[in-house]
Amino acid sequence: MTSPEVGGIGHSVKRNEDARFIQGAGNYVDDIVLPGMLHMAIVRSPYAHAELLSIDSSAAMELEGVVAVVTGELLAEYNLAWMPTLSGDTQAVLVTDKVRYQGQEVAAVVATDPYIARDGALLVDVEYEPLQAITNPMQGLAEDAPIIRTELEDKTDNLVYEWESGDAAKTDAAFAEADRIVTLETHYPRSHPAPLETCGIVADIDPATGHTTLHMTSQAPHAHRTLFALVAGLSEENIRIISPDLGGGFGNKVPIYPGYVIATAASLVIGKPVKWIETRSENLISTGFARDYYMKGELALSNDGKILGLRVDMTSDQGAFFADAQPTQVRAGLFHMVTGSYDFGAAHITTRGVYTNKAPGGVAYRCSFRITEASFLIERLVHNAAHELNIDPAELRIKNFIQPDQFPYESPTGFEYDSGEYERALRLAMDMIGYDDLRKEQAEGPKDGKRLGIGVASFTEAVGAGPSRQYDIVGLKMFDSAELRIHPTGKAILKLGVKSQGQGHETTFAQIVAEELGIPVTDIKVVEGDTDNTPYGLGTYGSRSIPVGGAATAIVARQLREKAKMIAAHLLEASAEDIEWEVPEFFVKGSRDSKVTIQEVAFAAYTNHPEGMEAGLEGVHYYDPPNLTYPFGSYIVAVDVDEGTGQWKVRRMVAVDDCGVRINPMIVDGQIHGGLAEGFAMSSMQQIAFDEDGNCLGSNFMDYLVPTAWETPKFELGETNTPSPHHPIGAKGVGESATVGSPAAYVNAVIDALQDRGVTNIDMPLFTDRVWQAIQDTA
Ligand code: CDP
Numbered sequence: 025m026t027s028p029e030v031g032g033i034g035h036s037v038k039r040n041e042d043a044r045f046i047q048g049a050g051n052y053v054d055d056i057v058l059p060g061m062l063h064m065a066i067v068r069s070p071y072a073h074a075e076l077l078s079i080d081s082s083a084a085m086e087l088e089g090v091v092a093v094v095t096g097e098l099l100a101e102y103n104l105a106w107m108p109t110l111s112g113d114t115q116a117v118l119v120t121d122k123v124r125y126q127g128q129e130v131a132a133v134v135a136t137d138p139y140i141a142r143d144g145a146l147l148v149d150v151e152y153e154p155l156q157a158i159t160n161p162m163q164g165l166a167e168d169a170p171i172i173r174t175e176l177e178d179k180t181d182n183l184v185y186e187w188e189s190g191d192a193a194k195t196d197a198a199f200a201e202a203d204r205i206v207t208l209e210t211h212y213p214r215s216h217p218a219p220l221e222t223c224g225i226v227a228d229i230d231p232a233t234g235h236t237t238l239h240m241t242s243q244a245p246h247a248h249r250t251l252f253a254l255v256a257g258l259s260e261e262n263i264r265i266i267s268p269d270l271g272g273g274f275g276n277k278v279p280i281y282p283g284y285v286i287a288t289a290a291s292l293v294i295g296k297p298v299k300w301i302e303t304r305s306e307n308l309i310s311t312g313f314a315r316d317y318y319m320k321g322e323l324a325l326s327n328d329g330k331i332l333g334l335r336v337d338m339t340s341d342q343g344a345f346f347a348d349a350q351p352t353q354v355r356a357g358l359f360h361m362v363t364g365s366y367d368f369g370a371a372h373i374t375t376r377g378v379y380t381n382k383a384p385g386g387v388a389y390r391c392s393f394r395i396t397e398a399s400f401l402i403e404r405l406v407h408n409a410a411h412e413l414n415i416d417p418a419e420l421r422i423k424n425f426i427q428p429d430q431f432p433y434e435s436p437t438g439f440e441y442d443s444g445e446y447e448r449a450l451r452l453a454m455d456m457i458g459y460d461d462l463r464k465e466q467a468e469g470p471k472d473g474k475r476l477g478i479g480v481a482s483f484t485e486a487v488g489a490g491p492s493r494q495y496d497i498v499g500l501k502m503f504d505s506a507e508l509r510i511h512p513t514g515k516a517i518l519k520l521g522v523k524s525q526g527q528g529h530e531t532t533f534a535q536i537v538a539e540e541l542g543i544p545v546t547d548i549k550v551v552e553g554d555t556d557n558t559p560y561g562l563g564t565y566g567s568r569s570i571p572v573g574g575a576a577t578a579i580v581a582r583q584l585r586e587k588a589k590m591i592a593a594h595l596l597e598a599s600a601e602d603i604e605w606e607v608p609e610f611f612v613k614g615s616r617d618s619k620v621t622i623q624e625v626a627f628a629a630y631t632n633h634p635e636g637m638e639a640g641l642e643g644v645h646y647y648d649p650p651n652l653t654y655p656f657g658s659y660i661v662a663v664d665v666d667e668g669t670g671q672w673k674v675r676r677m678v679a680v681d682d683c684g685v686r687i688n689p690m691i692v693d694g695q696i697h698g699g700l701a702e703g704f705a706m707s708s709m710q711q712i713a714f715d716e717d718g719n720c721l722g723s724n725f726m727d728y729l730v731p732t733a734w735e736t737p738k739f740e741l742g743e744t745n746t747p748s749p750h751h752p753i754g755a756k757g758v759g760e761s762a763t764v765g766s767p768a769a770y771v772n773a774v775i776d777a778l779q780d781r782g783v784t785n786i787d788m789p790l791f792t793d794r795v796w797q798a799i800q801d802t803a
Pocket of ligand 1: 566
């Protein structure tokens, strides 16, 4: 292990980026002020489904300070009224025909100050003819349902896609053999990433040169640059995307939203920089949501608790445009990972997506493309199966886990899991929480009207897309890159294709370089989010930064170490084969005193390098992973449920995670804490609902209940660290795991408390009245 001064892998180094954040000196999109900059506000539809009859912008234009009102008609002149989505559909930038969800962009007002722009937006007079709204996919599939996408030629229904995975015949055979079939129907509700910083852009097109600089909230700046070039017909070398500090992303800042395109078009037409900063309600109503999967699962089992097969049917609410941020080759994301941590031979998954009158954009909100929904379903099914078979839920899991000697393990839906020690993780969680004692206490029965429930969830995640042969976003292959330059004085700059939203990249990526080259973490600057100054990459989401960008970083550092070794040999007057490396120096084999530090080598690379060798110590590497990485873990929650009121409280929450080699254990713990808080939020209080007219009922933080530190339970963390066999430093991603794994643990715990009263399911979030109603229904 490197010394704390060097701060390589395994050190809980304090974050380099925090020096500016704790001084309030971060630089966010809304901090950017350019000379002559104008401000934009968007006029949004109050209706979920309505014909657009007319837009009268005369009153707005009369307001002093209003410079322009942008409409769909104007955008159509530039061929920008519609744009492609990340899933290959098209989406309206500004409405030209009809409104398809509440909060859809209808017009935009550009003014000299943000308040005038908002006042101007209120003066734009829009006439609508309301239509019947479709607010869930079952309505959308009904025979007589109004068609939402009337602009698509020959579209006679609201079906977006139908897709299947696995082997139907094999699964039927497994079900025919089963002693018991356990069925569960459940809805994973629509939720929202809700980053602290909403989306925004400062679009700056130089009228003289056409040079376009877009300061925008982007988790994927390079991919966005290419998409802007293709959509807006701008020349790619003339576009620079700068994604400065981001106040959280969680998937919300992956799609391209109409606001970005309208502001860019406005800058192009007016010839001045235009800033658009979304309000909180705009963010919640109209940007990329997550989940909204209606799932039916059937598990085939033998009486002694062996899982034989799984059948799943899923219907997804896609909103008005299919804008999921996910790889092109899959229609329902990686939902077919639904076989989880268990070893059985047969699974068959059928899925369909449906257009509804809601905002589009299923984003990977702290999950790898829909594995959250999948993990939730299998873990709920296994819990219910354990109850039906009268087997302890932990024991049933252990009986069916994929065993360590089965890796690499090919799942029935085609994933190749790289490594896992599932039983070890679960047993550690059981020891930590005192599982046997809790079960004994539970067997003693309710106390003071309170029932103890114990919920287990053992998840496997798949994170770090590529490989590029399988994964691409709108055709852009999912590799990633790192460029490393070591300066003559031994300091370094690392430039990345990924983009932090708060995960601590400026520290952990520097730690990888420190580990490989012995340059102290504090001597390494990490640059991301500026397309003119970083190598091409697909960005950060689905926990791909460390699995892909981290691997690229380790490899480029190793490449430079090879060159450094040649220079060391030259300086030590030895042959390269005789040179050995141990942080922080090169030395001659068998003669430890004959040595040079990496800093001395760096200086020589510019002042005294061997003849015939190129000067400098710089390199770039593009890494295409051979596989995803498969972090896993086991979570156990103990809850007390009041059977009189339905109120439930978390007594203990233990989370054992395995993300392979931990680069910065403190940051990893922080990632897990965040994920666990989000998992708790989704299971207990957080949902975006709609009334029958399509009015969004979760459009502000009074209705959309993001938990504070007050509601959030205390988390107790444990770890097993099984290295990923194919990752250069054995790391797996971690960002998403806790949000994927934990919701089922909470729900299982509440169900566990109530199941001898006959309760087998309550849909999330587990609001008190829902729990109380479930108790009444089975009383
Ligand atoms: O792509 P994103 O950065 O969101 O997710 P990730 O690669 O799963 O990792 C989240 C953060 O946790 C990373 O940026 C690292 O700072 C840290 N990490 C770590 O220290 N060791 C690991 N094995 C994985 C992640």
